Amino acid sequence: MNEMSTRPWPAGDDDKFHEECGVFGVWNATDAAALAALGLHALQHRGQEAAGIVSLDEAGIFHSHKGQGLVGDNFGDAKVMASLRGRAALAHNRYATTGETALRNVQPLYADFAFGGFAVAHNGNLTNAHGLRRALVQRGCLFQSTTDSEVFIHLIAISLYSTVADRLIDALKQVQGAYSLVALHNGAMIGARDPLGVRPLVLGRLGGAPGEAEGGPGWVLASETCALDIVGAEFVRDVDPGEIVIVDDAGVRSIKPFGRQQSRFCVFEYIYFARPDSVVEGTPVYGTRKRIGAELARESGVPADVVVPVPDSGVPAAMGYAAEAGIPFELGIIRNHYVGRTFIEPTDQIRHLGVKLKHSANRPALEGKRVVLVDDSIVRGTTSRKIVEMVRAAGAREVHMRVSSPPTTHSCHYGIDTPERAKLMAAQHDLEGMARIIGVDSLAFISLDGLYRALGKPGRDMERPGFCDACFTGDYAIPLTDAMGNAADRQLSLLQVSQ
Ligand SMILES: O=P(O)(O)OC[C@H]1O[C@H](OP(=O)(O)OP(=O)(O)O)[C@H](O)[C@@H]1O
């Protein structure tokens, strides 16, 4: 497929919200590539389609290994790891948003410039990449991939500025969209976040084993703090929206080339995407999810005997709901952790079976009970329909569904692979219609204001919301330039490569 975001099959295993991408970079550490592999492992939840590591050795030579599939599938071989020499490395887990799931799109991307080698890993999605690509191709740039992220490479290549940092700033000023980037060149590791800070990026410092630094501290840039924890790095701070950090042997330098703007961090990171043990934008994800659940109980409590989470990501919200409502929390649905995403085929019949493979009812916790089911989101409705059917079949007397996000009515264009709007249940049906389709006795979603309250705000400030919440509101803070253009212009490559 050469479509832009909201890609159809084969990009995702089914039509729901998917993870995004994970980025990780390490500077000045023994076994930098091994640390990068560990970082990717911690960030595996952000992307399962492909993984890659590029390392930089003391002689200025870059080494790269990339492959489709999971981190363990690609970086479990001692020979591969030994080939990734050097004290600096860059790594990426991919869940595609632009360009097909093929080897040519696996990141980090690498290019040889006049100033030396340069590698970049991108989490996010650019909203004017097609237009930029067209213009770049017209002036002679030869694209190797169909991913939006490659425009960074060409914009840096044609920039008339002399330093790498200035070339990067020049490139960033031309792109629209969401990006958290980590880049590596001979002199430095660079981190950058888009001016609204839609996607996360944190800075950590290495000290002590396993990445004990020689000649100054080691530094880590990562999508989430869980990737700092796994390599024993200490959290230093979030990279600010619109900030570029340059990490070299002299330390960390910060540049803020964009004017100050109200940030719009992705609220769905708190609801679903980030790992619960991560701290994003200064706020622990786990506690936030429990607060959202508690708010949900206050807003739409219902008499019941048990609160049951839809595992995995519905668990913290269900805990918060149960504690606030004073109703016992029970594991009424058990999730099978050995069902690979790739196992699920994209036909309705198998997708239907897929949910059963993944979840099963724990009958004693459900039989004869009035059950409140808590999940973090309803996207296409596949999960909730099957779970409700399963819970009823296990003998539940009543089933009430509570959702810890507002209804998902719009697609994401900023780095989350989402179904097109027509497939979003909440874009097609009202609350009553959804309750009927899912088959519940009652259905409620957290309100937008309730969500903001759980995030420590008085409610949603309509003028300055403070988060990106476009998939609930349609309020896209970054222009959707390509999506507004001519669909025929979106063809990225005439070469169809095998998956
Ligand atoms: O309405 P749907 O289209 O079914 O999508 C919504 C479901 O998808 C996600 O879970 P997922 O199964 O991806 O994984 P999880 O184990 O991380 O919750 C989300 O947590 C919902 O449960």
Ligand SMILES: NC(=O)CC[C@H](N)C(=O)O
């Ligand atoms: N989910 C992401 O962050 C994807 C990054 C980039 N847009 C790609 O498709 O490779």
Ligand code: SF4
């Ligand atoms: S549209 Fe939704 S998922 Fe996408 S960045 Fe905004 S809040 Fe996050």
Ligand SMILES: [Mg+2]
């Ligand atoms: Mg789920």
